[in-house]
Amino acid sequence: MGTLLSVLLSGLLLGGLYSLVAIGLNLIFGVIRVVNFAQGEFVMLGMYATFVAYNLLHIDPYLAILLVFPLLFVFGILVQRFILQRLQNEPMMQVFATFGLLMLLQNLVLAVTGGAAYSIRTPLSSMAIAVGPVQVSVPRVIALAAVTAVALILQWGLRNTMTGKAVRAVAQDRRAARLMGIDVERTYMLTFGVGAGLAGMAGALLTPIFTLSPQIGGNFILAAFAVVVLGGLGSVPGAYIGGFLIGMTEALAGYYLDPSLKQAAWFAIFIIMLIVRPTGLFGLAGAEEVGLRVQE
Amino acid sequence: MPRIRTFRQELPPLALTAVLLAALVGLYSGDNFTLNILATTFLFAGLATAWNILGGFGGQFSLCHGVFFAEGAYLTANMVLGAGLSPWWSLAPAAGLAAATAVLISWPAFRLRGPFFAIATMTFSEVVLVLANYFESITGGPQGMRVPFRPGWQNMIFTGRIAYAWLMLGFLLLALIVSLVLLRSRLGYYLQAVRDNEAAAEASGIDVLRTKLMAFAISAAVTGVGGSLFVMYVRIVDPPTLLTLSDVGVRFALIALIGGVGTGYGPLFGALLVVPLEAWLRAELGAYAPGSNLVVLGAVLVLAALFFKRGLVGAFQSLPLPARWTGRLART
Structure with missing residues (x-):
């Protein structure tokens, strides 16, 4: 009983981390229809920015969110404006460009740091609390709380603010949205900026948990893509809940099957999902079919 | 209306390409460093050409061609190490295994x-x-597999680097022939119709799924053969070498895109630029x-995506040259 509880809890907390990375990715994917391969690298940049803020300015990793989010928000806007917007109707070239960005960012950090591994040790980072018989790491609980808050705020914003409604309108039908007077390019820049900012925030929240390396983005990005497909294109609740499904699967498979096969287990779920319900749990029907259609 | 191009019309430029590339090998016949680069260039040109069958002609952006590559490599390594067979016997099974895998995964994937x-x-x-x-x-797990160095024609292991350059050139020509035959066949025209407008293609009576599936299988088969040759060339392979996305699966696509996706010779031009550039930058x-x-x-x-959207072939076509020179290279 204690073991199962411990496995489930670790799956829940791992799922929180996956949701955290997937929410920004799914926002970009769902609205702009860009497969942003560099999203994991945005998370990595967020981690390094947090590390620099901690070491140079002595800012706590959690406070650094206030710095890292705007930083990556601006970076995201620049990427969208000067790279992706120019490739708007060329999905293959967008894949190409974001993959180039991935290589560029990953190896830029590698070249600058020389590949040294960094980590942050704050009083909080090694703290654990007891839940029944199980010890739970505090930074992971904070990440879980943060992703829950982000999901709620984002979902509320998309439903109730004018800007959020514009984002949803653009996601549903770009041309109709333009005819209604929505500035599509501006909405894309905002969406990409927020998506990148969320990746930066994820990076700040992950910094106390993981050792930094230039390749760390790769650890999350595949899980995040699986979450996106599982949860549904462009759906915030989908990304949130999909993260937990993937995290739980990984934890259960890792404990009961074999640790080295855990990714294969979530892939099996992913494939079954693609066959049974390709739109994902919360996706709009047909979204997977029109993903690449030129809308203009 | 111009006559539809057939494979017969592709033969003269193909022969010219073969002669030029062979001359390149002959020119550097004493230089082992350059021969190595040439062999790698030809191998990746062939692999990108294979990717281009599905990705370029069919418009399906596959990122799992590394799997077919690895299958070929592991099959050959196992046949050589386990059964003591000559690697030449493994080429056809490698193609078959890769094609079968492609057919299996296309059921969920092409939805x-x-x-x-x-x-x-x-x-x-x-x-x-x-x-x-x-x-x-x-x-062999993370430690990988090692093919012992036993030179000999039947072992596909050679002391001179030039033999590998010829071998890889042969593979490249095989890939080009498969690709051009397909491009000028009924299936090839179906495939391009599916890429350009799937709904219209289906409405005209094209079996869309079958077309994509055939292209996927052919593309995978050629890639599997490339994997077999790769393992005999480097003689030591481990999972990251064969399956890291940025080194293998995505690389095929990137080479094809830089050269000119969906064109017959684009992937070759892409490889001629990218592989030597990479080697030079690394050094x-x-x-x-x-x-x-x-x-x-x-x-x-990133810059190529922004400024050379149609790749090197596209850039060449937009040069102010007579159309009969530029058109021949890339017309699809």
Whole structure:
């Protein structure tokens, strides 16, 4: 009983981390229809920015969110404006460009740091609390709380603010949205900026948990893509809940099957999902079919 | 209305390409460093040409071609190490195994379009990487597999580098022939119709799924053969060498895109630019800071996406040259 509880809890907390990375990715994917391969690298940049803020300015990793989010928000806007917007109707070239960005960012950090591994040790980072018989790491609980808050705020914003409604309108039908007077390019820049900012925030929240390396983005990005497909294109609740499904699967498979096969287990779920319900749990029907259609 | 181009009309430029590339090998016949680069260039040109069959002619952005590559490599390594057979016997089974895998995964994969197809195939590739590390009896696990150095024609292992350059040139020509025959066949025209407008193609009576599936299988088969040759060329393979996305699966696509996606010779031009550039950057910059060569390459990719959307072939076509010179290279 204690073991199962411990496995489930670790799956829940791992799922929180996956949701955290997937929410920004799914926002970009769902609205702009860009497969942003560099999203994991945005998370990595967020981690390094947090590390620099901690070491140079002595800012706590959690406070650094206030710095890292705007930083990556601006970076995201620049990427969208000067790279992706120019490739708007060329999905293959967008894949190409974001993959180039991935290589560029990953190896830029590698070249600058020389590949040294960094980590942050704050009083909080090694703290654990007891839940029944199980010890739970505090930074992971904070990440879980943060992703829950982000999901709620984002979902509320998309439903109730004018800007959020514009984002949803653009996601549903770009041309109709333009005819209604929505500035599509501006909405894309905002969406990409927020998506990148969320990746930066994820990076700040992950910094106390993981050792930094230039390749760390790769650890999350595949899980995040699986979450996106599982949860549904462009759906915030989908990304949130999909993260937990993937995290739980990984934890259960890792404990009961074999640790080295855990990714294969979530892939099996992913494939079954693609066959049974390709739109994902919360996706709009047909979204997977029109993903690449030129809308203009 | 112009007559439809047939494979017969592709023969003269193909022969010219073969002669030029053979002359290149002859020119550098004493220079082992350059011969190595040439062999790698031809291998990756062939692999990118194979990717281009599905990705370029068919418009399906597959990121799992590394899987077929690895299958070929592991099959050959196992046949050579386990059964003591000559690697030449493994080429046809490698093609068959890769094609069969492509058919199997296309059932779920072709339900998906566009970016969803790319993501699904990418995830597939990553999981095969996990499995390759796990099933040590087939793949040697993380330690990898080593083919002992026993030179000889029947072992496909040679002391001189020039033999590998010829071998890879042969593979490249095979890939080009398969690709051009397909491009000028009924299936090839179906495939391009599906790429350009799937709904219209289906309405005209084209069996869309069958067309994509055939292209996927052919593309995978050629890639599998490339994997077989690769393992005999480097003689030591481990899962990351065969299945890392940025080194293998995505690389085929990037080479094809830089050269000119969907054109017959684009992938070859892409490889002629990218592979030597990579080797040069690694030699020139790799020593200063780790990864700085890849920083440059990443920047090249972003810039190519922005300014050379139709690749080298597209850039060449837009030069102010007579149309009968420029058109021949790339007309699809």
